Amino acid sequence: SGVTVDTDVAIIGAGPVGLFAVFECGMLRMRSVVLDALDAIGGQCTALYPEKPIYDIPAHPAIDGAALIEKLEAQAAPFNPLYLLGRRVEKLRQVEGGWELGSSAGDVVRCKAVIIAAGAGAFGPNRPPLDGLAGYEASGAVRYLVAKREEFRGKRVVIAGGGDSAVDWALSLKEIAAKVTVVHRRPKFRAAPESAARLDEAAARGEVEMAIPYQLHGLEGDGARLTGVVLATLKGETKTVAADFLLPFYGLSMELGPIAGWGLGLERSHVGVTPATCETNLPGIHAVGDIATYPGKLKLILQGFAEAAMAAHAIHPRVFPGEALHFEYSTSKGVPHSP
Numbered sequence: 142s143g144v145t146v147d148t149d150v151a152i153i154g155a156g157p158v159g160l161f162a163v164f165e166c167g168m169l170r171m172r173s174v175v176l177d178a179l180d181a182i183g184g185q186c187t188a189l190y191p192e193k194p195i196y197d198i199p200a201h202p203a204i205d206g207a208a209l210i211e212k213l214e215a216q217a218a219p220f221n222p223l224y225l226l227g228r229r230v231e232k233l234r235q236v237e238g239g240w241e242l243g244s245s246a247g248d249v250v251r252c253k254a255v256i257i258a259a260g261a262g263a264f265g266p267n268r269p270p271l272d273g274l275a276g277y278e279a280s281g282a283v284r285y286l287v288a289k290r291e292e293f294r295g296k297r298v299v300i301a302g303g304g305d306s307a308v309d310w311a312l313s314l315k316e317i318a319a320k321v322t323v324v325h326r327r328p329k330f331r332a333a334p335e336s337a338a339r340l341d342e343a344a345a346r347g348e349v350e351m352a353i354p355y356q357l358h359g360l361e362g363d364g365a366r367l368t369g370v371v372l373a374t375l376k377g378e379t380k381t382v383a384a385d386f387l388l389p390f391y392g393l394s395m396e397l398g399p400i401a402g403w404g405l406g407l408e409r410s411h412v413g414v415t416p417a418t419c420e421t422n423l424p425g426i427h428a429v430g431d432i433a434t435y436p437g438k439l440k441l442i443l444q445g446f447a448e449a450a451m452a453a454h455a456i457h458p459r460v461f462p463g464e465a466l467h468f469e470y471s472t473s474k475g476v477p478h479s480p
């Protein structure tokens with residue numbers, strides 16, 4: 142599975158800075174492909190604070206994280222970027238005439254230059270520290286998101302966590318599952334009060350079993366097929382709940398992951414760049430936004446935007462060798478019409 146594509150610039154990360162890099166590349170007639178580990182574009186703005194207003198985006202006295210991303214997507218749209226979402230970029234290697242990226246979904250992206258706009262790394266689920274977890278993840282017995290609700294019909298499901306995802310999925314799956322058990326460390330849930338109240342009512346009616354205050358302690362089964370989940374109190378008293386599936390909803394975290402192994406000479410988990418070009422120590426590999434560092438760096442979206450412009454201009458000669466790049470304003474050049 143996965144796609145094989147050729148493009149001018151591969152952009153790793155669809156956060157605000159990666160999205161603006163699509164626009165800046167497009168203005169210089171360079172095509173781009175954007176990859177992100179998340180299923181949605183927007184990076185931290187979407188995943189961590191969609192409804193919070195940001196006050197330091199020039200010309201926007203206040204704009205919500207989600208609204209900023211919507212506008213960046215619209216600004217990039219005339220350039221038809223290919224978004225490859227829900228996959229992590231794992232591999233980077235130099236090939237004749239440029240670079241090749243490999244993703245966790247099996248995609249191969251060949252390009253003349255790379256812009257790394259990876260923030261603090263790829264977003265992924267917080268995993269519970271349980272022995273043998275990888276085997277049960279591989280078989281699908283342990284999952285961090287529900288793609289097809291029907292798969293849980295008639296099954297015994299253990300849901301762990303105290304936030305909206307845990308509560309909402311408990312309420313939804315109790316309708317079709319044979320049994321739903323909710324595991325949480327304390328009686329108070331962080332979910333929307335109305336949903337938490339509905340969960341309490343469902344528990345009082347016996348539609349959901351509450352395991353409180355318990356934590357996940359172990360997995361039982363043959364290493365792939367799950368038969369039970371072991372729970373423990375803080376005092377160490379354990380009990381086992383029969384289960385076919387475990388859904389831990391412990392939120393998202395960012396992890397630099399494979400990028401650390403690409404020979405970029407990381408400085409405390411950041412990529413050092415030449416400020417004027419945002420080029421790293423590898424030719425044609427540029428880094429912008431939160432992941433990039435240099436003397437005077439501010440980890441702000443507005444600085445990332447300027448870095449995207451500098452990176453795009455620095456990459457232009459690799460995509461159009463020998464062609465002079467005359468500096469032009471967007472007002473004189475214009476933007477292609479939206480597709």
Ligand code: FAD
Binds near residue numbers: 155157231259443
């Ligand atoms: P990110 O937004 O971090 O996006 C990086 C993306 O790259 C992620 O989606 C990640 O999944 C993806 N990625 C990483 N590695 C890989 C890989 N190997 N394969 C595939 N995908 C990968 N900034 C401001 O300027 N003003 C503010 O008021 C402000 N408020 C904030 C409030 C909060 C609560 C938080 C958390 C941050 C705030 N920030 C603010 C910071 C701002 O959100 C970041 O500076 C900005 O998101 C950085 O953008 P980015 O595009 O560099 O990276």
